[in-house]
Amino acid sequence: xxxxxxxxxxxxxxxxxxxxxxxxxxxxxxxxxxxxxxxxxxxxxxxxxxxxxxxxxxxxxxxxxxxxxxxxxxxxxxxxxxxxxxxxxxxxxxxxxxxxxxxxxxxxxxxxxxxxxxxxxxxxxxxxxxxxxxxxxxxxxxxxxxxxxxxxxxxxxxxxxxxxxxxxxxxxxxxxxxxxxxxxxxxxxxxxxxxxxxxxxxxxxxxx
Amino acid sequence: xxxxxxxxxxxxxxxxxxxxxxxxxxxxxxxxxxxxxxxxxxxxxxxxxxxxxxxxxxxxxxxxxxxxxxxxxxxxxxxxxxxxxxxxxxxxxxxxxxxxxxxxxxxxxxxxxxxxxxxxxxxxxxxxxxxxxxxxxxxxxxxxxxxxxxxxxxxxxxxxxxxxxxxxxxxxxxxxxxxxxxxxxxxxxxxxxxxxxxxxxxxxxxxxxxxxxxxxxxxxxxxxxxxxxxxxxxxxxxxxxxxxxxxxxxxxxxxxxxxxxxxxxxxxxxxxxxxxxxxxxxxxxxxxxxx
Numbered sequence: 001x002x003x004x005x006x007x008x009x010x011x012x013x014x015x016x017x018x019x020x021x022x023x024x025x026x027x028x029x030x031x032x033x034x035x036x037x038x039x040x041x042x043x044x045x046x047x048x049x050x051x052x053x054x055x056x057x058x059x060x061x062x063x064x065x066x067x068x069x070x071x072x073x074x075x076x077x078x079x080x081x082x083x084x085x086x087x088x089x090x091x092x093x094x095x096x097x098x099x100x101x102x103x104x105x106x107x108x109x110x111x112x113x114x115x116x117x118x119x120x121x122x123x124x125x126x127x128x129x130x131x132x133x134x135x136x137x138x139x140x141x142x143x144x145x146x147x148x149x150x151x152x153x154x155x156x157x158x159x160x161x162x163x164x165x166x167x168x169x170x171x172x173x174x175x176x177x178x179x180x181x182x183x184x185x186x187x188x189x190x191x192x193x194x195x196x197x198x199x200x201x202x203x204x205x206x207x208x
Numbered sequence: 209x210x211x212x213x214x215x216x217x218x219x220x221x222x223x224x225x226x227x228x229x230x231x232x233x234x235x236x237x238x239x240x241x242x243x244x245x246x247x248x249x250x251x252x253x254x255x256x257x258x259x260x261x262x263x264x265x266x267x268x269x270x271x272x273x274x275x276x277x278x279x280x281x282x283x284x285x286x287x288x289x290x291x292x293x294x295x296x297x298x299x300x301x302x303x304x305x306x307x308x309x310x311x312x313x314x315x316x317x318x319x320x321x322x323x324x325x326x327x328x329x330x331x332x333x334x335x336x337x338x339x340x341x342x343x344x345x346x347x348x349x350x351x352x353x354x355x356x357x358x359x360x361x362x363x364x365x366x367x368x369x370x371x372x373x374x375x376x377x378x379x380x381x382x383x384x385x386x387x388x389x390x391x392x393x394x395x396x397x398x399x400x401x402x403x404x405x406x407x408x409x410x411x412x413x414x415x416x417x418x419x420x421x422x423x424x425x426x427x428x429x430x431x432x433x434x435x436x437x438x439x440x441x442x443x444x445x446x447x448x449x450x451x452x453x454x455x456x457x458x459x460x461x462x463x464x465x466x467x468x469x470x471x472x473x474x475x476x477x478x479x480x481x482x483x484x485x486x487x488x489x490x491x492x493x494x495x496x497x498x499x
Contacts, residue, residue, distance in 0.1 A: 027452050027455075030448075030451050030452050030455055031448040031449060031451055031452045032448050035448065042451075046451050046454075046455065049455075050451075050454075050455035050458065053455055053456075053459075054455065054456070054458070054459035054462070057459065057482065057485060058459070058463075058478065058482065061478055061481045061482055061485070062474070062478040062481075065474075066478075071466065075462075
């Protein structure tokens, strides 16, 4: 039922343009925006922005219908997990090993519960993993920015994280059958939301 | 002046579709990528111009000769029956003469630039027109391998021109194209299976079924991505470009594996489009690395 209704919104030229710019910016960040960092942050950010790049391309190619695929929820978890791990490994080095364990366990849990457990359990685990990683992406740059341990501009990463959380919430509620906004509205704002979020991330990281 | 304009427009409308401009453009791009992969920056505009001209003429020439030879089967297929030859807009004799002249110019320029470059360009033309189209296309579904080999020749030729000799990286680049081409041909074989059947062309879907063909497409995409990755490493691509390449390759692998597990038309067509985008991006990355 949900799948059929999601398919109502056809991808437009504007959607494609916005997603292409998102993909190009994410590609730029993977290639040139994370130079000079340690190995773990580089790998983490590469995964996060890489998933964003590939996701943008796949939506351009296959339309919003691809959001119906069950694997999308699993793979898209890599964006907040990768981003938050990169931030922790970069800014809270002493916590990085512990958080790496959480990231691995979190991803495996999402994978297993999505594939083998009742839908409700899968949603709870997904929400938990998203909540922890989302809070880190939002709070860490903002806190560091206002404590003076990073430039104020670094807080933009946190704002990008908040937008990512909004997008994730909208899609999660849509998938659970209790949408906060109509499906067409969500899919209409999604490309713009992804682009704004990516711009904020790139700006925040470039002036940290 | 207006007569000249009208004639030019007529020529464009009748003859331009003979060269499949998009496909020709992509193959020229692979040739440029092959050349620039040898760390040959565009410091000589004459060299670049001659390279583009030789690739354009030889690829266009072989495409016209293919269209000339295949005009009877093109007339029997919905997708191709409006092409200039089956629709009668261009006479077979004119197409043959034009194809031979343009091919000759392309190979001639290539031979003047560098002997080995000319040999590879000629080999590509020979494999495409004689081996693939005239000899094998109507006899066996395995003919696509020769279509793939000829498709890999422009990138190998570009690399040979840049280096002055053959090397394993050029072969790896050509292999990446060779294994990418089946994703293109086989996808059309599946989507237009009735067309191919009515034209009497043996295809993989007709021989092995659509499901098995989709798996072959996925497998072929994986090999193409691996070959491209090996070539990129061999070229000595800087780490930033390599990261982008790894990300794009991961997307391709993901779709391919997904296509092997859940074999369906939507994933297959998505894979076909992504593989084309992947190859275009890879070529641009190789070129950007060379600049």
